[in-house]
Amino acid sequence: MSLSKPSTFNIVKKQYAYKLQAYIQVFMSLVFIQMLGILFSFNGVGMSGGGSNTLGVNVHYYSADIVIAFTIVWAIISAIHITTQAYRNDDFVFVTNRLSSNFSNILFLLTASIVGGITAIMSTYVMKVLMYVLGRTEYLSSPIAATEMIIGFGATILYVLLGTAIGYFIGTLVQLNKVFVVLVPGVLIGMIVLGAGSMNGELLQAVFKFIFMESSFALFFIKNVILVTLLFSSSALLSNRLEVR
Amino acid sequence: MNVIDCRGLTKVYGGTKALNNLSFTIEENKITGLIGRNGAGKTTLLKIIAGFMRETSGEVEVFSEKPFNNLFVSANVIYINDQMNFPTALTLKELLNVAATFYENWDHELAMRLFDYFSFHPAQLYNDLSKGMKSTFNMIVGLSARCRLTMFDEPTTGMDAAVRKDFYRALLKDYLAYPRTILLSSHHLNEIEDLLEDILLLKDGKEFLHMPMADLKGWAIGAQGLTANVKEWIQDREVIHLKTIGLDRMYAVVRNDFSEYEKQKAREAGLTFSPVSSSDVCVYLTSKTKGGIDDVFI
Numbered sequence: 001m002s003l004s005k006p007s008t009f010n011i012v013k014k015q016y017a018y019k020l021q022a023y024i025q026v027f028m029s030l031v032f033i034q035m036l037g038i039l040f041s042f043n044g045v046g047m048s049g050g051g052s053n054t055l056g057v058n059v060h061y062y063s064a065d066i067v068i069a070f071t072i073v074w075a076i077i078s079a080i081h082i083t084t085q086a087y088r089n090d091d092f093v094f095v096t097n098r099l100s101s102n103f104s105n106i107l108f109l110l111t112a113s114i115v116g117g118i119t120a121i122m123s124t125y126v127m128k129v130l131m132y133v134l135g136r137t138e139y140l141s142s143p144i145a146a147t148e149m150i151i152g153f154g155a156t157i158l159y160v161l162l163g164t165a166i167g168y169f170i171g172t173l174v175q176l177n178k179v180f181v182v183l184v185p186g187v188l189i190g191m192i193v194l195g196a197g198s199m200n201g202e203l204l205q206a207v208f209k210f211i212f213m214e215s216s217f218a219l220f221f222i223k224n225v226i227l228v229t230l231l232f233s234s235s236a237l238l239s240n241r242l243e244v245r
Numbered sequence: 246m247n248v249i250d251c252r253g254l255t256k257v258y259g260g261t262k263a264l265n266n267l268s269f270t271i272e273e274n275k276i277t278g279l280i281g282r283n284g285a286g287k288t289t290l291l292k293i294i295a296g297f298m299r300e301t302s303g304e305v306e307v308f309s310e311k312p313f314n315n316l317f318v319s320a321n322v323i324y325i326n327d328q329m330n331f332p333t334a335l336t337l338k339e340l341l342n343v344a345a346t347f348y349e350n351w352d353h354e355l356a357m358r359l360f361d362y363f364s365f366h367p368a369q370l371y372n373d374l375s376k377g378m379k380s381t382f383n384m385i386v387g388l389s390a391r392c393r394l395t396m397f398d399e400p401t402t403g404m405d406a407a408v409r410k411d412f413y414r415a416l417l418k419d420y421l422a423y424p425r426t427i428l429l430s431s432h433h434l435n436e437i438e439d440l441l442e443d444i445l446l447l448k449d450g451k452e453f454l455h456m457p458m459a460d461l462k463g464w465a466i467g468a469q470g471l472t473a474n475v476k477e478w479i480q481d482r483e484v485i486h487l488k489t490i491g492l493d494r495m496y497a498v499v500r501n502d503f504s505e506y507e508k509q510k511a512r513e514a515g516l517t518f519s520p521v522s523s524s525d526v527c528v529y530l531t532s533k534t535k536g537g538i539d540d541v542f543i
Contacts, residue, residue: 003308003393004349006320011347018343022332090332092297094347097316240314245297245328 008100015096015104022090023108026078030116033074037067038123038130062131064124068156071120075163076170079109083171083239092244102236109164117157121149151217158224162211165231172235175242246273248394248426249294253303256289256450263289265450266303271428271443276420278437278458279430281447282531287430288326290447291396294428295324307394320349325387326398327380331371337382338367341389348390350423356389359415363408376403384412388419396428401436413440434524438462444523448531461523466501469494470516478511486529498529 046061081087082105091101128141144152173180191204211227214220249271256264264286271277281287292298293305296312296319305312312318331340341360345351360367363381374382380403387395397416401409417440420427431437434444444461446454454461465485468475475495479487486498498521508518521529 003317004320006316006349008316011316011320014346017346021339021343022334024334086330089330093329093331094344095316095320097296097314097319099314100316241299243298245292245295245324 006095008097008103011095011100012103012107015091015094015100016107018094019104019108020111023082023087026082026112027115029078030071030074030112030119033070034067034119034123037064037070037120038127040070041066041123041127042130062127064120064127067123068120068159071116071156071160072163075109075113075116075160076167078112079164079167080171080174082108083168083175083235085175085244088175088242089245098240098242099236102232102239105168106232106236109168110161113161113164114157116160118153120160121152121156155217155220158221158228161228162224165228165235169231169235172239176238247271247306248273248308249428250306250309251303252305254290254293254300254305255302256286256293256298257301258289262450264293264300267447267450267452268303269445269452269455271426271445273426274424275442276427276429276440277443277445278434278441279428279445279447280434280527280531281430285447285531286450287447288398289450291324291326291398291428291430294394295319295322295396297324320347321392322394322396323348323387323390323392324396324398325383325400327376327383327400327402329379329383333370333372335371336367337365337369337371340371341386344386344390348392350391352389352391355419356385359385359388363411377405377408380404381408381412384415388415391419391423391425394426394428396430398430399432400429401431401433409436413437416440434527435522438523444527446527446530453530458523461526463501463520464523465498465521465526465529467496467498467519467521468511468516469496469519470514471495474514474516478514478516485526486532498526 041062041064044060045063045065047059049056049058051057088101091104096104170180170184173184210223214223247270249269251270252268254264254267255262267286267290279287279290289298293300294307294312296307296315299313307315307318308321310318312322335343337360341353341356345353345356363378363385365378365382371379371382380400384397384400387397387400401412404412413436416427416429429437429441438458441458444454444456444458445452456464468478469490470478472489472493472495475497479497479499483500483502484497485500486496488496490496512518
């Protein structure tokens with residue numbers, strides 16, 4: 001028997017294929033959470049009404065925003081989930097080192113983000129069909145240009161990807177030290193509830209503006225890619241010394 | 246070629262030293278038994294060799310490379326223990342298929358034959374298996390991977406006697422057909438002693454004995470006789486174990502390093518000699534305190 005000399009690229013490929021199979025629950029939970037999102041979307045995101053003596057008009061707005069928001073939450077949680085010890089140990093049952101494990105995780109999360117982003121946008125069609133079936137017939141929908149559609153897909157995928165990167169980073173911190181289990185939610189809630197009072201929520205608003213209020217897609221793309229790269233690479237660096245099994 | 250080379254290896258866990266300045270080398274294509282009491286540092290040592298854990302100080306080299314976070318070591322080493330966890334979403338058959346893609350020397354036919362022999366069901370889930378079945382499945386993965394360094398940590402946990410026997414036989418057969426370095430840690434030395442070439446005895450994280458198994462068998466000898474005679478005879482000798490029998494008799498285990506003439510003299514003094522099994526020697530050598538459990542119940 002000879003010694004085998006594996007290349008990192010080769011092992012990452014194998015690990016990626018393995019994870020697509022092994023982490024199938026991640027996709028199952030996506031289906032579930034998006035169905036929940038569609039259900040909640042039936043309330044509509046807004047409503048306006050008007051009328052005269054003889055005529056009343058009520059306009060309900062429906063959108064896939066809730067589904068997208070749910071998908072981002074799913075992305076964060078799934079990413080945290082795959083950094084947990086049980087999942088990490090699954091990696092180390094077979095051939096890997098920490099670098100290839102992180103790489104294949106990132107590839108998996110990228111795949112999950114693409115699937116999550118596309119399905120989230122496509123859920124509008126499910127909603128239209130359901131509305132037709134459920135008898136709310138008098139609905140209008142604005143036709144969307146192909147470029148807008150593509151930007152929609154792109155932006156949603158990037159948001160979901162950012163969600164996974166944030167989740168992966170938080171999960172890695174928690175693996176390094178359990179104190180982050182308390183610290184991360186503490187800081188977040190503190191910033192939202194308390195910080196909002198004392199600092200007028202400036203920091204939070206700035207972050208929100210930076211990520212969510214970008215009107216140029218190209219700029220948004222660059223910002224997002226930089227953020228995601230930073231988060232993933234720092235997670236990989238932090239976990240490079242982690243002991244397993 | 247040395248497969249494992251340890252020099253002054255130390256691992257500290259929350260204040261206590263699980264491994265304490267451990268130095269040894271393991272040569273290629275030998276079956277070595279890693280023996281030690283609970284908490285002697287066996288599992289810690291194996292996990293460091295597998296590259297899962299980092300040493301606190303000292304050096305360890307596997308195939309002349311540092312094992313921690315090393316892809317080359319990971320590809321040529323497999324570590325099997327009873328706390329393996331496989332992804333819950335995959336069936337047993339799928340797990341074997343995945344393992345086949347990772348290990349270059351994987352023998353899928355052997356894996357499937359063992360799989361059938363131990364009557365696993367392809368669609369079963371790993372988590373639904375019983376303890377012994379899990380160990381058996383781990384063993385199939387460990388054997389079929391044919392890694393140059395194969396480590397089994399308490400592989401027989403939960404297995405029944407028949408499966409244990411089958412396992413040892415399978416291990417030996419596959420080793421003869423495809424020689425490789427095997428490290429086997431176990432509490433049941435009497436079961437595996439015929440399998441082992443070398444023995445590495447750990448005590449409190451240190452190497453206590455590292456010798457061929459054949460040497461260990463004649464390493465110590467037991468002598469029994471009247472207390473006074475035994476006491477006189479064991480003066481200036483390395484006593485490994487002492488036990489009083491009844492009121493005036495005593496049993497002593499000592500290093501077997503004296504001449505036939507000395508033995509003859511001892512026999513004249515009324516001592517009877519008996520061989521000591523390797524597993525008893527190991528128990529005596531690694532006992533943490535003087536006396537035994539009897540001394541706890543005063």
